[in-house]
Amino acid sequence: MKKIAILGSTGSIGTQTLAVVAANRDKFQIMTLAANTNDQLLEQQIKEFEPELAVLVDLAAAKRLQKRFVGKTKILAGQEGLLRAATYEAVETVVTSMVGFAGLEPTIAAIEAGKDIALANKETLVVAGELVMKLAKEKNVSILPVDSEHCAIFQCLQGEDRCQVHKILLTASGGPFRGKTRKELAAVSIKDCLNHPTWSMGKKISIDSASLVNKGLEVIEAKWLYGVDYNQIQVLVHPQSIVHSMVEYIDGTVMAQLGSTDMRLPIQYALTYPQRIDANFPKLDFWNCKDLTFSKPDMDTFLGLKMAYEAGRIGGTMPCAFNAANEIAVEAFLKESISFLQIYDIIEKTMTAHHVKMNPTLQDLYENDSWARSYAANLFSK
Ligand SMILES: NC(=O)C1=CN([C@@H]2O[C@H](COP(=O)(O)OP(=O)(O)OC[C@H]3O[C@@H](n4cnc5c(N)ncnc54)[C@H](OP(=O)(O)O)[C@@H]3O)[C@@H](O)[C@H]2O)C=CC1
Numbered sequence: 001m002k003k004i005a006i007l008g009s010t011g012s013i014g015t016q017t018l019a020v021v022a023a024n025r026d027k028f029q030i031m032t033l034a035a036n037t038n039d040q041l042l043e044q045q046i047k048e049f050e051p052e053l054a055v056l057v058d059l060a061a062a063k064r065l066q067k068r069f070v071g072k073t074k075i076l077a078g079q080e081g082l083l084r085a086a087t088y089e090a091v092e093t094v095v096t097s098m099v100g101f102a103g104l105e106p107t108i109a110a111i112e113a114g115k116d117i118a119l120a121n122k123e124t125l126v127v128a129g130e131l132v133m134k135l136a137k138e139k140n141v142s143i144l145p146v147d148s149e150h151c152a153i154f155q156c157l158q159g160e161d162r163c164q165v166h167k168i169l170l171t172a173s174g175g176p177f178r179g180k181t182r183k184e185l186a187a188v189s190i191k192d193c194l195n196h197p198t199w200s201m202g203k204k205i206s207i208d209s210a211s212l213v214n215k216g217l218e219v220i221e222a223k224w225l226y227g228v229d230y231n232q233i234q235v236l237v238h239p240q241s242i243v244h245s246m247v248e249y250i251d252g253t254v255m256a257q258l259g260s261t262d263m264r265l266p267i268q269y270a271l272t273y274p275q276r277i278d279a280n281f282p283k284l285d286f287w288n289c290k291d292l293t294f295s296k297p298d299m300d301t302f303l304g305l306k307m308a309y310e311a312g313r314i315g316g317t318m319p320c321a322f323n324a325a326n327e328i329a330v331e332a333f334l335k336e337s338i339s340f341l342q343i344y345d346i347i348e349k350t351m352t353a354h355h356v357k358m359n360p361t362l363q364d365l366y367e368n369d370s371w372a373r374s375y376a377a378n379l380f381s382k
């Protein structure tokens with residue numbers, strides 16, 4: 001019985017993780033759950049999975065739940081509660097399914113406490129990949145990728161010599177605006193952005209997929225997970241999202257992982273690795289597969305990917321600034337304060353103004369995240 005914590009249990013990845021657990025009650029036990037504000041859904045989850053500890057970071061939401069909840073589960077509030085959920089003694093694996101930079105602190109706390117990490121929160125490695133991977137090595141904990149592409153790469157690397165990897169072929173759906181011109185992107189709405197062609201996901205990652213910032217974040221995530229150079233990571237637009245990514249070896253062999261567009265597969269694999277267990281979700285049906293196509297991404301239109309490569313190659317605190325500017329811009333876009341294309345402007349201006357610090361400490365990263373957030377916010381709130 002694997003004992004699990006889920007940070008971000010009320011979100012897209014969190015609820016799908018609970019679906020995997022519900023289908024395999026003999027294999028997994030939920031020890032702690034944490035979310036931000038959604039007390040109604042967290043309460044339902046507590047009733048169904050009976051964790052020992054549940055946390056709402058938002059103090060008002062936690063208070064509401066503490067007032068009405070009767071049961072054995074202890075309910076805590078705030079950041080302190082979140083860190084308790086991440087480091088809870090009996091937990092073996094922490095699923096990091098919170099969104100954004102907020103995922104960094106509890107992930108580091110969980111690694112410090114010796115927990116294996118099923119990593120969905122890609123922002124953690126974008127901001128602090130070098131530090132996090134080093135810490136995981138020191139603490140002898142596994143970082144198991146949940147992101148579908150990174151799970152695919154991980155599977156393609158099994159049993160192989162990593163020194164013989166020629167390149168990683170990272171697939172991208174192209175998002176809802178694949179093929180569109182910059183002019184056409186000017187007036188896109190929130191609803192257009194959230195209409196992802198192949199995946200159903202939380203709002204922030206859906207906007208990131210539309211801007212190709214998500215693919216940029218994934219390039220940096222792959223760099224740290226697999227220790228490759230940026231020129232060894234090639235993005236391929238594959239609109240069908242069936243080939244989840246590939247690895248090309250020095251002899252020209254290409255290994256690919258294919259599967260249905262269902263996040264329960266990578267989530268389950270991260271929780272059962274190195275074993276596989278039966279799927280309780282639809283498998284790929286080759287009779288109904290459309291053509292599998294691959295093409296070059298349009299990085300001159302979808303600047304999110306181009307700027308992420310730049311940020312990654314510069315290194316130091318630049319990916320942290322890139323990420324913070326994007327988070328601020330996406331939040332503003334979702335509040336209808338800026339247009340879609342302004343997301344790119346805000347990232348670009350923040351990166352241009354940023355003074356990079358190489359080999360940053362965690363403290364440096366926190367300071368640079370704060371700096372980039374306020375710089376980015378000032379670009380449109382004046
Ligand atoms: N969705 C997907 O298919 C995929 C997602 N990912 C990555 O996984 C992560 C989660 O994405 P997704 O599930 O789509 O996001 P959602 O927006 O659906 O869910 C986010 C979750 O995080 C919680 N949360 C937000 N802020 C905080 C905070 N400060 N403290 C504690 N909990 C917080 C939310 O709580 P509440 O509901 O209470 O606000 C919610 O449970 C992201 O990093 C994303 O890039 C990666 C690959 C695929």
Ligand SMILES: CC(=O)[C@@H](O)[C@H](O)COP(=O)(O)O
Binds near residue numbers: 171172174199
């Ligand atoms: C499901 C998943 O892993 C997402 O990160 C997905 O990759 C988004 O699709 P895009 O390829 O459109 O960014």
Ligand SMILES: [Mn+2]
Binds near residue numbers: 218
């Ligand atoms: Mn992905």
